[in-house]
Amino acid sequence: MFICENEPMCKHTSFKVGGPVRYFAKAETVEDLKAAMTLAREKGLPYFILGNGTNLLVSDKGYDGVVITFAGEFSAIEDLGNGAFKVGAAVPLGRFARTTLKQGFAGIHKLAGIPGTLGGAIYMNAGAYGQEIGSCCTQVKALDESRTVHEIPANDCSFGYRQSIFQKNKAIILSATFQLPAASAEGKTVANLEAELAECMAKRKASQPLNMPNAGSTFKRLDKGATDTPAQIAPGYYIEQAGLKGFRIGGAEVSTLHANFIVNAGGATAANIKTLSEYVQQKVADKFGIQLKREIILLGNFE
Structure with a gap:
C-alpha cells in the first residue's frame, strides 16, 4: 500500500483546489483498505474514501485525516456472462459504460460522460439522460466500520434521486454487480446505442463548461x-x-x-x-x- 503525508488535494479534485491531506493512502486490496482504516484509528483521525474527486470541494486548509483512494483489484471489470458484470469501485464509470455498450448491452450507456468512478456513482446513484446506475444494479459489496464485508441486494440499497443507503450507513463500497439488458431485447443494435451516446455527449459538450x-x-x-x-x-x-x-x-x-x-x-x-x-x-x-x-x-x- 502506498502512503504519503501532506499530499496536495488540488492534484486530486476536478476543481483543482484544496490544501494538503495529513495522510494519502492508495489501497490495492481489501487488506490495504483495512490497514489504512487502522492507520486512521491509531492516529485518532477521520478517513475519507476518494474516487475521481469530481463531486468534491476540499478546504484550502486541507483535511486533517486520511484520504484513501483505490487501485489494483478495485479496478477490475469481471464479465459474468449473459449481461451480468461485477465492477470494482475504482473503475471509471465511462469505462464500464463503454465496455458494456461494445458488447451489445444497454441500460447504462448514456452515463459514459459522467467523470466519476463506479464507487462514487453507486454512492450518489449517479444518473443522466433518463438512466441511473442503481436501476441495473443487483448487489453491492461493501465494508462496514467493523471491517465486515457485506453483500447488499440492490433492493436494500435505498437508491433514489442522487442518494443511496451508503450516504447514511457509511459503509465503504468495494464493488457492485449489474444485470444489463441486451440491446436486441430493446429492439436496438450497438450502432443505435453508440448513436444515443454520441447524442448525449454532444448535448453535454454544448451545455456544460x-x-x-x-x-x-x-x-x-x-x-x-x-x-x-x-x-x-x-x-x-x-x-x-x-x-x-x-x-x-x-x-x-x-x-x-x-x-x-x-x-x-x-x-x-x-x-x-x-x-x-x-x-x-x-x-x-x-x-x-x-x-x-x-x-x-x-x-x-x-x-
Whole structure:
C-alpha cells in the first residue's frame, strides 16, 4: 500500500483546489483498505474514501485525516456472462459504460460522460439522460466500520434521486454487480446505442463548461419549483433568472454556459467556491422562496 503525508488535494479534485491531506493512502486490496482504516484509528483521525474527486470541494486548509483512494483489484471489470458484470469501485464509470455498450448491452450507456468512478456513482446513484446506475444494479459489496464485508441486494440499497443507503450507513463500497439488458431485447443494435451516446455527449459538450475546472452540478434538482413555476425543478433556471450567470467571487464563477455549474475561472480558492455557492443559495431564496441544496461534498475545515 502506498502512503504519503501532506499530499496536495488540488492534484486530486476536478476543481483543482484544496490544501494538503495529513495522510494519502492508495489501497490495492481489501487488506490495504483495512490497514489504512487502522492507520486512521491509531492516529485518532477521520478517513475519507476518494474516487475521481469530481463531486468534491476540499478546504484550502486541507483535511486533517486520511484520504484513501483505490487501485489494483478495485479496478477490475469481471464479465459474468449473459449481461451480468461485477465492477470494482475504482473503475471509471465511462469505462464500464463503454465496455458494456461494445458488447451489445444497454441500460447504462448514456452515463459514459459522467467523470466519476463506479464507487462514487453507486454512492450518489449517479444518473443522466433518463438512466441511473442503481436501476441495473443487483448487489453491492461493501465494508462496514467493523471491517465486515457485506453483500447488499440492490433492493436494500435505498437508491433514489442522487442518494443511496451508503450516504447514511457509511459503509465503504468495494464493488457492485449489474444485470444489463441486451440491446436486441430493446429492439436496438450497438450502432443505435453508440448513436444515443454520441447524442448525449454532444448535448453535454454544448451545455456544460467541460473546458473549465468544475465539479458538475452544484445543486440538486428540486422536488418542486417556486409558487409561480411549480413544475420547474432545474436549479439552473432559478440561478439564471436571478441574474447570476457570470457572477464571480474571486476566481470562482457561475458558468455562463450552464448556471448550475460553478467553475474555477482561474486562481479560485475553495473558499471562493463555497462562498459563491452560498451567495447563489441566498439570492435564489430571496427572489423565489426556494432553498437550493448543494450536490457537491465539502471536505475539511471551512471555518
